[in-house]
Amino acid sequence: MDNFLWDITTKVYFGRGQIKNLGPKAAGYGKKALLVYGGGSVKRIGVYDAACNSLREHGISFAELSGVKPNPRIDSVREGVRICREFGAEMVIALGGGSCIDCAKVIAACVSCEADPWDLVCGREKYKSVLPVLSVLTLAATGSEMDPVAVISNMDTNDKLGTHHPAMRPVVSILDPEYTFSVPPYHTACGTADIFVHALENYLWHDNGAFLQDRFAEAVMLTCIKYGPIAMKNPEDYEARANLMWAGSHAINGLLSLGKEHPWVAHSIEHQLSAYYDVTHGAGLAIILPHWLNYILNDQTVSKLQQLAVSVWGVAPSGDGFSDAKAGIIKMQEFFASMDLPGTLREVGIPDKSRIKEMAQKAFRYISRRSYVPLSADDVEKILEACW
Ligand code: NZQ
Ligand code: ZN
Numbered sequence: 001m002d003n004f005l006w007d008i009t010t011k012v013y014f015g016r017g018q019i020k021n022l023g024p025k026a027a028g029y030g031k032k033a034l035l036v037y038g039g040g041s042v043k044r045i046g047v048y049d050a051a052c053n054s055l056r057e058h059g060i061s062f063a064e065l066s067g068v069k070p071n072p073r074i075d076s077v078r079e080g081v082r083i084c085r086e087f088g089a090e091m092v093i094a095l096g097g098g099s100c101i102d103c104a105k106v107i108a109a110c111v112s113c114e115a116d117p118w119d120l121v122c123g124r125e126k127y128k129s130v131l132p133v134l135s136v137l138t139l140a141a142t143g144s145e146m147d148p149v150a151v152i153s154n155m156d157t158n159d160k161l162g163t164h165h166p167a168m169r170p171v172v173s174i175l176d177p178e179y180t181f182s183v184p185p186y187h188t189a190c191g192t193a194d195i196f197v198h199a200l201e202n203y204l205w206h207d208n209g210a211f212l213q214d215r216f217a218e219a220v221m222l223t224c225i226k227y228g229p230i231a232m233k234n235p236e237d238y239e240a241r242a243n244l245m246w247a248g249s250h251a252i253n254g255l256l257s258l259g260k261e262h263p264w265v266a267h268s269i270e271h272q273l274s275a276y277y278d279v280t281h282g283a284g285l286a287i288i289l290p291h292w293l294n295y296i297l298n299d300q301t302v303s304k305l306q307q308l309a310v311s312v313w314g315v316a317p318s319g320d321g322f323s324d325a326k327a328g329i330i331k332m333q334e335f336f337a338s339m340d341l342p343g344t345l346r347e348v349g350i351p352d353k354s355r356i357k358e359m360a361q362k363a364f365r366y367i368s369r370r371s372y373v374p375l376s377a378d379d380v381e382k383i384l385e386a387c388w
Contacts, residue, residue, distance in 0.1 A: 030090025098142030190282025
């Protein structure tokens with residue numbers, strides 16, 4: 001196991017009624033906030049009113065940026081930065097899913113910079129100071145509530161890029177599973193797939209003795225398999241929503257990748273589907289994942305993929321690692337299909353194969369050289385072809 005630093009700054013208030021802590025905790029960061037939220041779900045489910053009341057009770061005034069879209073756009077970031085400066089916001093508070101939290105993070109990081117936010121997201125300019133970010137999570141999926149990463153899209157250039165800064169990690173996150181009761185089945189399934197893939201991207205590395213991290217990752221994947229379908233069938237099952245929510249945070253807060261490499265391959269490919277066709281992140285991952293695993297099954301990866309099949313998918317070891325690994329991948333596909341997730345690019349409305357090559361070349365730029373199995377742009381193209 002490699003050396004590591006474990007430093008989680010986020011204070012997590014988990015459970016029913018924890019929104020009451022928003023005002024008191026925010027008061028520690030100033031008196032003026034920017035609230036960031038999406039297309040209205042937070043108003044329908046009462047999160048917006050509860051958050052506003054708690055902030056007002058503690059003397060915090062706020063400006064608002066609403067209408068943040070899934071696959072949040074750089075234009076929303078620019079608008080948020082403008083409002084923050086005009087209002088003099090001392091913190092940014094996200095109410096919603098990963099898209100709102102990501103947008104809030106990048107706004108918080110861009111306020112102190114003169115450069116255009118897209119230049120900062122692209123890495124052409126450097127972040128300086130970052131306003132404190134607080135989040136009230138309403139969808140179990142991305143883990144943005146506890147990580148230092150944000151993903152922003154620029155549909156004009158067909159780019160969806162991850163950006164990060166240690167200070168983007170929220171200082172406070174309110175995780176009330178009841179706020180996710182209203183998440184529709186499709187987004188529950190997409191969120192479950194996203195959590196599963198986060199755990200798997202951390203899991204797939206050559207054995208370097210990080211035994212415990214692998215068991216943590218298996219636990220997160222098993223939690224998705226057990227509770228994703230329950231939450232879809234019984235949206236108000238607190239136990240299911242609570243376990244999914246906490247699994248989502250741990251899948252990406254750093255715990256699973258401590259002391260090992262964690263190249264994110266399926267994500268680098270999926271981000272192109274979102275950037276070119278505005279595909280929902282978890283749905284894109286569910287399509288790509290089985291085809292990527294099939295493609296990289298070889299003598300070097302077979303024992304890990306067999307372990308995945310046995311420990312996570314319950315495949316009985318047959319003595320033939322390849323056939324066990326393949327059986328695991330089939331079970332994974334069946335699981336995604338059972339949650340009504342798409343299995344092909346056609347199903348998410350991609351009209352033809354005309355941009356597969358371009359997407360493959362772009363994805364290749366973001367796939368780390370230290371990928372679990374090194375892939376060329378041609379390899380990525382073949383994986384995307386198989387997804388067709
Ligand atoms: O816009 P509203 O009205 O809020 O509706 C949202 C949206 O339509 C709705 N929703 C959220 N909570 C709800 C709800 N509907 C009913 N009841 C609730 N309680 O769900 C829809 C999707 O929301 P969104 O925030 O887009 O979903 P998610 O949390 O999956 O975030 C996806 C974004 O995060 C990025 C993805 O790429 C994508 O852009 N990711 C961020 C990561 C990170 N920060 O570390 C890592 C991930 O791998 C991922 O890339
Ligand atoms: Zn993801």
